Amino acid sequence: MLRFEHSAFGYSEVFFRIPEMDLIPGKLYTLIGQNGIGKTTFFNTLCRFIPLKEGRVWIAAEDISQIKAIAQKIAFVPSKFEGIQHLKAYDYIALGRMPHTNFLGTLHEKDHELVKEAIRLLKIEHLAQKDTSLLSDGERQICSIARALVQETPVILLDEPSAFLDYRNKLKILELLREIAREKQCCIIQSSHDLDLSIEFSDAFLIVNPEEKLLFLHQSHEISRKEILEQAFGLFGNR
């Protein structure tokens, strides 16, 4: 699904490299790395805010630098959505359909069906007609995920989706992400500092090693909490 070939990420200097890696659909990946290691840069590069430093990245058989409508391939969920006065949750979620609409942004029957389906899947029927500025952080985050879902992209990126949430909502978000990956057969990458919860829910880890400036892929069952801490933060476990 998502294929990296000798790619490097960064601005003027390279933050980290991915020599070769294949991510497959239906999986939830968790990106782990210390602050400032370039996790956000990695996402920004995939969303094409900044160019790839070196190498190539493919989505299915397409080079991402060549894709015309990147918004139809990659959805991005920021770590916080503050809510907007007079913008209803339903309308917010429906904005995710924009990459698939005409120049007027007309929503057809199919678009409304997809929005409703996402609302059902995430069990937020009771929020649909509420003003997004009046929702809680957790509710808003679920709406943002719904918005990414209706975008119908093979890849969904989330920048620390659970950073501002309480424990129960963190749990809920991770459960949802795993479910969406399975159900929609998309490739989901979230960055997170909630190591213990992520171990429970994600299929694999993308760990940025600060010494070697390399990103390593590890299946969840192959790696322990201690090894993750060691690789990503240079820490020994039990701390």
Next chain:
Amino acid sequence: MSKSYRLIILVLFLVLACIIFLHLNNGRWENSFSEFFAAIFNFNPEDQSQLILREIRFPRTVIAVLAGASLALSGLLLQTFLNNPLAGPSVLGITSGSSLFVALSLLSGIGFFTTEIGVTFSALLGALSFSLLILFFSYFIKSQVSLLLVGMMLGAFTSALVQVLQLTSHANQLKAFTLWSFGSLQQVTFAQLGFIFLLFLVGTTALVWIIKPLNMLVLGEKNAQVLGLNVKAVRILVILLSSLFAGVITAFCGPISFIGLAVPNITKMLFKTQSHGVLILGCLLLGALVLLLCDLLIIYLEPVIAVPLNGITSLIGAPVVVWIILKKF
């Protein structure tokens, strides 16, 4: 468009129609509809009352509608684009830009620049260059309030420049500029209406292409870009359109403050939506309505005191803005 929106728009439209007719009648119900029809389409220059209707009342009403709608639309574009409910052509110094350029052209006394087209051109150029200046600042200033302060400083700076210009100019030019700076709907002639309407039509037609981008920009530039919006192209279109709307009106009516700031906010409160198709229509109707009402107030107050238009809009607009600030910040 949902049913409740349609109802509000219908009501607004009917109220606007009534107010337009009242305004055409100089605030009283004295002329019939057929008299207006005759004055426009079957004009007889010998008829004194037809002449007043055609040359004085009709242009004043039409320009009130166009000016109100244009300024409100300009404000809406800027507010959504800058993600700032307190943005507007006058707050950000865009009208001041027009003022400065108009002052330069009127007070220069150079042939071309004192003509109608010359002044319009200067006002547009002023609006556009100050919009670009604000755009430039908006790259470096992320705080909403700071950007407004920069806009106000631009305004203060230009009005000081204008004062210096006034000191060095001749009496006639000074008078022309001072009258212009009060803001007035009475300077526009029947013959000019066509040109203004054409520019208005160009602007509003172009708005069709900007509804979807504006709906996406509500989420902020980055999120809009992730949803596939070409932010760079939209940025240019927004700046061009908001300058066009504000610049043309400023050229012909002088600086009119607060309409561009207050009306979009009132529209959002009334419709409770972020769907810009609805908001654009609402701003069009409400902007026209508010400015017509302001001008009616001037007409009613005329026997007692002659208040300039800019004075009325500020008197009404300033408290509205304070109310918005109290609600939002």
